[in-house]
Amino acid sequence: MTQSHRLPEGGIVDRSRPLRFSFDGAPYEGYAGDTLASALLANGVHLVGRSFKYHRPRGIATAGVEEPNALLQIDVGARTEPNVRASVFPLREGLVAASQNRWPSLSLDAGAVNDVASRLIPAGFYYKTFMWPATSKAWLRYEHVIRHAAGMGRSANAPDPDHYEHQHAHCDVMVIGAGPAGLAAARAAAMTGARVILCDEHPVFGGSLVGASAMVDDGPAAAWIDATTRELKGSSLVTLLLRTTAFGHYDDNLIGLIECVGEDSADGAPRERLWKVRAKSVVLASGAHERAIAYANNDLPGTLLAGAARTYIDRYAVRPGSRAVVFTNNDSAYAAALALQRAGVAVAAVIDPRPDAAIDGQWPREARAAGLPIVPGAAVARAHGRLRVRAVDVVPLSGGAGRRIECDVVCVSGGWNPAVHLFSQARGRLRYDAEHATFVPGSALSQMTPAGAANGRFGLAAALDDGHAAGIEAAYRAGFAAASAPQPPRAAAIATGALQPLWSVPTTRKGDKRFVDLQNDVTVADIALAAREGYRSVEHLKRYTTLGMGTDQGKLSNVVGLALLAEVTGRSIPEVGTTTFRPPYSPVTLGAIPGHATGKEMEPTRCTAMHDWHAERGARFVNTGLWKRPHSYPRAGESPDDAANREATNVRSRVGIVDVSTLGKIELQGNDVAEFLNRAYINRWDTLAVGRCRYGVMLRDDGMVLDDGTTSRLAPTHYLMTTTTVNAVKVMQHLQHLLQIDWPELEVFATSVTEQWAAAALSGPDARRVLAKIVDIDVSNGAFAFLAVRECRVSGANGEIPARVFRMSYSGELAFEIHVPADRGRAMWEAVIAAGEEFGIMPYGTEAMSTLRIEKGHVVIGPEADGRTTADDLGMGSLVNAAKWCIGKPMLARAALSAPDRWQLVGLTAQDGAIMPRGAKIVADPDHALPNPMLGHVTSWCWSPNLDAWIALALVANGRQRHGETLWAVSPLANAKVRVTVGPPCFIDPEGGRLRV
Amino acid sequence: MLLIPCPWCGPRSQIEFTYGGDANAKRPAPGAPEAVWYAYVYLRDNPAGPHAERWLHSAGCRQWFEVRRDTRTHEILGCARPGETLPGAPA
8 A cells, every 4th residue: 555645746745755664564655754643644544543441443633742542552672652642753764553452453343342331331430330349359350450451552561772861951032832923933032132942842843834825924834934944043042942842831930841852863862852941931832722523423533623634735745535524613624624625635515503604704715615515504413434434414503304424534623722731830820712712821921921822813814923922022021122123924814703612513312422532532421421420620520531631631622521511510611610731731751751860870879989999899788878888798608697797796806897988077167166066966065175076966956866976176176077877968957057047156167078088997806906007196095095086197008198086986896987088098998908907807897887886785867766766765865964055955845755655775685596577566465466555666686696696776665664574576567576685775895895995 | 940049159940959948937045935945846837928938059059048939839039148138028
């Protein structure tokens, strides 16, 4: 079959570039410049799909983004894409397309039984039917079958091989739509010197003018489009984007654009590009969508919008059929009828509900002059045919006998709806325009100017005029004025008669289906049913019937649907109102939204200066916020847990080193740092001597623990604060708030230096002997006491490294923390490892570190300090200095925070050699009837290689009074119950002798 | 996505900022009664209309400042450095 319906001349297709493609396995040919839909129509193919619910045969209904029927599965394998609108998808060589929602084949579909049985499945049927019986999980079983019968294409089941990118842009005037209004607006705005971005979803400029025979500025429209686009392309201030849809308007004039780039272009190009354009001012020249009229079987293949028929003829040089009936309530379809006649299609009749006298616009007069048979005061009541329309019944609206007219194509026009989506998203209010029976922009927006058909200004002359004015206005709002008033482009005005609203044609035959929403199979009867059942709000109607909830978002159906709701509820259309317009205007590929931010690039990865060393030693990493930290360093044949136990044991018996570079580090300088710390921490800081460190706890204003860490006094007015890894950002933000907003009178400068310093903790009985080998200071207990800080130099294989060494311990062993400039981190680490070799030093990871701190009963922000615990709950109540005020202290006075049943930190030891269950709850009796009263929960747990038992930290009601008691740790999910002994949280060396040696 | 006028850096996209809550919440004096502290910690107005709030230019100059934003439209009515008068106050 070779393009049986292609016209010999006209259109913008390139007849020298034939493209082969297949549809449902059959080979076809089209031309470069075709859409998939125009290429199918050129081959006489109308039947392209089955409907969503009733599996009725469906054809191509539109020539644009509003297409409800021609949703095809494109390509195969990883690149396959479902629900592609054939009406906008550009044809390319070798394209493989397939219909959806049919089995076994498009022309013989078993699911069509739903159509016969449709009286059993009205609107909302699944709400009424499949919830029964209410006590069972019936819906879950029904859903499986329904999902198979309904639904659309299939998504790819392999990773997307394409890539997508993001582009940020700024402009003075963003013009959306490059039809006559948009081109005129962009030209006018550019003349003022404004930076302009002009986008259009089509691959060519001109919108409705493409291929049309109209005249602009006394020349052919095509010449005007050429001249205007050449002028715009020649300006360095103008960016032109084709195949680019403005899909959303967001706050402060941020416009989301989606540009199709690489579907048919060179290797390496992204498939799509998401633009985020911040515009000072926007011209919305998005045009209008034609709407249909509901009559029986108005969904048969061969039925399309009159404007679409004209587009297929003018733009693509495709004849949609051989014998057409045009059904219209307005003048625009007469232009389509004339185009049909020019294309050699026999126009059997133009059916118009208006009285003869009202059909007197310029196009109807031309149609009469061309001999087209016009039937006034009549309507199409029913179409006949199975897989293609073959006749329509035409009835006089005054009553009386109808007649049947043979045809293979029906072109319908019920009027035009401005594409106000982005205007509405920008919070513009809509107004009902009775003359055109539609909603138009009804309020002025300071940041957006609608123009042309999108503004309810229909017709070429009005579009050019309105677009030109909008371009000047938008530029003015962006701060640009024309030096001399440029002339708007001119076209002859076409006199048009008034539209006569007609939403549906009555039927008396039961079972007739008059479709309003073709994509979701919503009929006139469904809307009436919803209204009878009380769904009078348009938002409820939408949700109950699914009207307008398809991928087309009701571009064809919404206004018709709400007009019918107005009819059946006896209200006016403005009283019913519209549903809310939300982005996206048309579907956006999910892959374009993250762009390159997928997989490893989804978020930044933070690595410490010693990262490569860890990786080279086979470290297994764990994510801590954005950081990669070594979990453990498993040896050959060793499990990560065994490795962690080996590492933890080695710290207690010999010496280990752990990378603590991820701790938050904040330098504080100024005369008032001590006072500031006094206010920010629960404990006292003015007493801290130079060269000393102290552990501190910060509270939130509500009295709960915010963070902990050590702060050291390096010089009289110079301190270094450390925070937990996860709270580094939050604490910095908190301190800056305090200093900038709350206490600007304090002279304190806070600087984050987390990235600037690498840090390692060296701990174990041999830690001092290792350190002594590499530093130039006396590290004996007398010279370098517990909780002191010293500046020194670390000597390693690659020279000396300036360092700050802190004598503090998290593991509970003799320990030193060594901080060096980040770029020397690895050299310092390797120097320590080399020095420690003779002592059996091992690196240890976060898992061993966690075991060591649980053994010591050290709390962690998160598990123990979970935002509901006070310092006292965690056993640190004595740190709250009574003599001074601090953040959170006023709220601590509340009685509930010192109630006897507060959950308090305890240590638990599993009895009977049992394993501590994950996430266990603490109860007194594991066999108590449900609900079993909960006494607390486990916060951290581990196997302790040093105690040879499973131990845990837990928050338990009145826990400090329960030391010695036996309780139960239960996990119903794991079906585990373990007898535990309650004790103090510190299991090892509670006197702290080991750290002070 | 809002366009927030940082008083130091000029208008920047919202992605650079961190929200800091109600700017009307002023830290009470240390010795203020518990009821005053309670109100400061827990009680916030939820106005439909102009709202004074704090923002931190966290991916920029790291300065806290105040913004008056209409919660119904997201229109930004003014901004101010700490200690300055925030413009756009309802009459």
